[in-house]
Structures are given as C-alpha cells and as structure tokens.
Amino acid sequence: MKHFSKEDISKMSSIYRLNMINSCTGYKSANLIGTKSKKGVTNLAVFNSVIHLGSNPPLIGFILRPTTVARHTYENLKDTGGFTVNHIHYSQIEDAHHTSAKYQENTSEFDQTKLEEEYKIKIEVPFVKNSPVQLACSYVNEYHIEENDTLMIVGQIEHIFIQNEILEKDGWLQLEKGGIVAINGLEGYALPKHLDRFPYARPNLKQK
Amino acid sequence: MKHFSKEDISKMSSIYRLNMINSCTGYKSANLIGTKSKKGVTNLAVFNSVIHLGSNPPLIGFILRPTTVARHTYENLKDTGGFTVNHIHYSQIEDAHHTSAKYQENTSEFDQTKLEEEYKIKIEVPFVKNSPVQLACSYVNEYHIEENDTLMIVGQIEHIFIQNEILEKDGWLQLEKGGIVAINGLEGYALPKHLDRFPYARPNLKQK
Numbered sequence: 377m378k379h380f381s382k383e384d385i386s387k388m389s390s391i392y393r394l395n396m397i398n399s400c401t402g403y404k405s406a407n408l409i410g411t412k413s414k415k416g417v418t419n420l421a422v423f424n425s426v427i428h429l430g431s432n433p434p435l436i437g438f439i440l441r442p443t444t445v446a447r448h449t450y451e452n453l454k455d456t457g458g459f460t461v462n463h464i465h466y467s468q469i470e471d472a473h474h475t476s477a478k479y480q481e482n483t484s485e486f487d488q489t490k491l492e493e494e495y496k497i498k499i500e501v502p503f504v505k506n507s508p509v510q511l512a513c514s515y516v517n518e519y520h521i522e523e524n525d526t527l528m529i530v531g532q533i534e535h536i537f538i539q540n541e542i543l544e545k546d547g548w549l550q551l552e553k554g555g556i557v558a559i560n561g562l563e564g565y566a567l568p569k570h571l572d573r574f575p576y577a578r579p580n581l582k583q584k
Numbered sequence: 585m586k587h588f589s590k591e592d593i594s595k596m597s598s599i600y601r602l603n604m605i606n607s608c609t610g611y612k613s614a615n616l617i618g619t620k621s622k623k624g625v626t627n628l629a630v631f632n633s634v635i636h637l638g639s640n641p642p643l644i645g646f647i648l649r650p651t652t653v654a655r656h657t658y659e660n661l662k663d664t665g666g667f668t669v670n671h672i673h674y675s676q677i678e679d680a681h682h683t684s685a686k687y688q689e690n691t692s693e694f695d696q697t698k699l700e701e702e703y704k705i706k707i708e709v710p711f712v713k714n715s716p717v718q719l720a721c722s723y724v725n726e727y728h729i730e731e732n733d734t735l736m737i738v739g740q741i742e743h744i745f746i747q748n749e750i751l752e753k754d755g756w757l758q759l760e761k762g763g764i765v766a767i768n769g770l771e772g773y774a775l776p777k778h779l780d781r782f783p784y785a786r787p788n789l790k791q792k
Contacts, residue, residue: 402613547600568774
C-alpha cells in the first residue's frame with residue numbers, strides 16, 4: 377500500500393491534495409440543491425455532502441463553504457427558508473457537474489444546462505425534472521465549523537417525492553432502481569449496483 | 585411519483601420511517617471506524633456518515649448518536665484521541681454490517697467477525713486488514729446538533745494508506761479499482777461502477 381503522512385499531505389500541491397482528500401473517505405451522495413433568490417432567480421448546485429441526521433424528526437445536513445459557488449445556495453435558502461434536494465440520474469451527470477461553475481448572481485444554472493425546473497404543490501423553490509427522488513426541505517439551523525470556516529446546514533424534510541419503482545414495501549428506497557449515482561471525490565460519478573441488504577444486526581447470531 | 589408530506593412521515597410506523605428517511609438522501613460512504621479503549625479492548629463499528637470537511641488541513645466529520653452502539657466508538661476516541669477509518673471491500677459487507685450489533689464493552693467486534701486487526705507504524709488503534717483505503721485520524725472537536733441530540737465529530741487525517749492500484753497520478757482515488765462499496769440506507773450495500781470524471785467546471789464552456 378502507498379502511505380502518506382500528515383507531513384506528506386501538507387507538502388502536496390494543492391490540486392493533488394484536493395483530489396486525494398476529497399476521495400479518501402469513500403463514495404458520497406450525489407444531489408442537486410435547488411433554491412430561489414428573493415428576486416426570483418433560481419439556482420442549482422451539485423453537492424456531495426448531504427447526510428442523514430435523524431429520522432424523527434426527519435433531519436438532514438450538508439456542508440457549505442460560504443466563499444465558493446455554494447454562496448448563492450446559502451443566501452437563497454436563508455432568504456426564502458427553503459431548498460430542494462434532487463438525486464442525480466446517470467443521464468444527468470454532465471449537466472449536474474456543470475452546475476459547479478461559478479455563474480453570476482443573476483444567472484440560473486437551469487438556463488446554462490439541460491436540467492429543467494419543476495414546480496409542485498405550491499412549493500416556490502424549483503425541483504429538478506426527472507430527478508428520481510426529490511425532497512423539499514426547510515432551513516432549521518446552521519453550525520459554524522470553526523476549524524476551517526465551513527457551515528453545516530441542518531434542514532427538515534417537508535415533502536418527499538419518489539419514483540414508484542424505487543420504493544419498497546417497508547419504506548426503503550432501492551436506489552439502483554432509480555439509476556441514481558454516487559460521487560467519487562469532487563468530480564467522479566459512479567453508478568452503484570445493489571449487492572445485498574442485511575437484517576438488523578444482533579449479538580451472537582453470527583460467530584467467527 | 586409517490587408523495588409523502590411531513591404529516592405523512594410523522595404518521596409512519598417507526599421502522600417504515602427509519603427505512604425511508606435513511607435512504608432518501610442517496611448513497612453514503614461505507615466505513616468501519618476502529619478504536620481502542622483505555623483497557624485495551626478494540627472496537628469496530630460501521631458508519632455511513634463520514635464526510636469531507638476540508639482538504640487543507642485534511643478534515644473529516646461523522647455523526648454519532650451517543651445512545652447507540654456507537655457509544656463505545658465515542659468513549660474510546662475521546663479517551664485515546666484517535667480512530668481509524670477503513671473502507672469496506674465488497675467481500676467484507678456481511679461482517680462489516682454485523683459490527684452494528686450491540687456488544688458489551690469488553691467484547692471486540694474483531695472477535696465476533698472475520699475482520700482482522702492490523703497495526704502499522706506505532707499507531708495504537710486498529711486498522712481493518714485488507715481494507716482498500718485506511719485512514720488514521722486524530723480527534724479535533726465535536727459539535728452538538730441540538731435539534732436531535734447527535735454529535736458531529738471532527739477529525740484530522742494523520743495518515744492515509746491506499747492500495748497501489750487505486751491511486752491515480754493526480755492524487756485522485758479511483759474507488760472502483762479497490763472494490764469499495766457504498767451504503768444505501770442503513771443496511772443496503774451497493775458496488776459502484778465508474779461512469780465518468782469531469783474537469784473543473786467553468787461558466788459558458790457548455791451551453792444549453
């Protein structure tokens with residue numbers, strides 16, 4: 377195996393380090409977060425940091441760097457109180473990735489890609505059409521990560537939309553059936569194939 | 585599409601809600617976190633919440649529920665200041681999942697599964713043998729998520745070990761080459777296949 381110490385990492389070129397550190401913790405969720413500004417300009421940005429925080433109440437989190445392209449997402453969700461989380465289908469990866477380009481405040485990523493806005497049940501922020509799983513969320517709180525000046529946004533799920541074939545009888549979403557991708561690092565996209573699903577693990581049912 | 589509102593979610597049975605809310609944000613990283621207690625008992629637990637926080641310094645985060653099986657992980661990493669993050673190979677998923685069973689404090693998950701401890705370069709906490717990517721991390725900080733009484737642990741990467749074939753020339757880890765899995769919900773395991781990798785996105789290079 378190759379070995380890199382903290383000292384090795386500190387001496388890497390910034391691009392090499394960015395590539396390695398972003399990919400060394402494993403696959404990440406691939407989501408497009410949709411928002412709308414006070415002026416009505418829609419915004420869409422790809423995120424690989426959406427995590428599950430809890431089921432009851434249904435809470436999610438994601439990480440923002442206020443100084444990057446995600447700034448519009450932050451300003452909009454603070455202004456309007458809401459955002460959508462849209463899973464990325466494998467046919468959408470090139471356009472999804474293009475939302476990470478730094479556009480001006482008055483430019484919508486929906487106008488710069490083939491991704492289309494979709495509106496449902498009086499929710500003002502845009503969903504991404506043909507996204508296999510779509511969440512509408514409200515802003516709940518934010519935590520400042522002082523070690524590197526990032527923010528963890530906490531949101532509550534208000535609505536879930538799921539393509540019929542993805543939903544199993546017990547509430548589990550079989551994501552492969554939706555053609556949903558995962559992210560490898562900052563800009564690699566991968567399509568997972570379901571291997572197995574295990575029951576709730578209990579001690580001693582399985583021995584070495 | 586099927587639609588579930590906040591009210592629908594609140595009325596679900598707890599298992600149905602757990603399944604849906606855990607899987608509705610997309611694929612997650614699949615990691616085994618290794619620790620050791622003050623008494624020298626090793627601990628290993630599967631996590632799907634490890635996220636990237638920043639590259640310089642190299643920081644990661646993960647979510648803990650102090651009241652669950654992860655309690656041993658928390659106590660140990662606070663006591664010793666360190667933990668390992670080990671990617672899960674597809675041949676290890678059954679044993680990896682079994683680490684979520686609630687064992688007593690004096691029982692090591694390494695003794696209850698086929699997973700084997702590995703020690704390197706004077707690091708006292710155990711790695712998982714044959715894990716394709718292994719990180720040694722130090723405890724940096726924790727943030728209490730008051731909305732549901734969880735903790736986000738912040739750790740700094742001290743060492744990275746990578747199987748040779750995974751590492752690309754520019755520092756990016758091609759996780760498929762390591763047979764590394766992703767997690768779908770709480771207990772579904774999937775094997776991603778690489779689709780594409782895109783360059784840094786810039787405005788206007790691509791038009792609708």
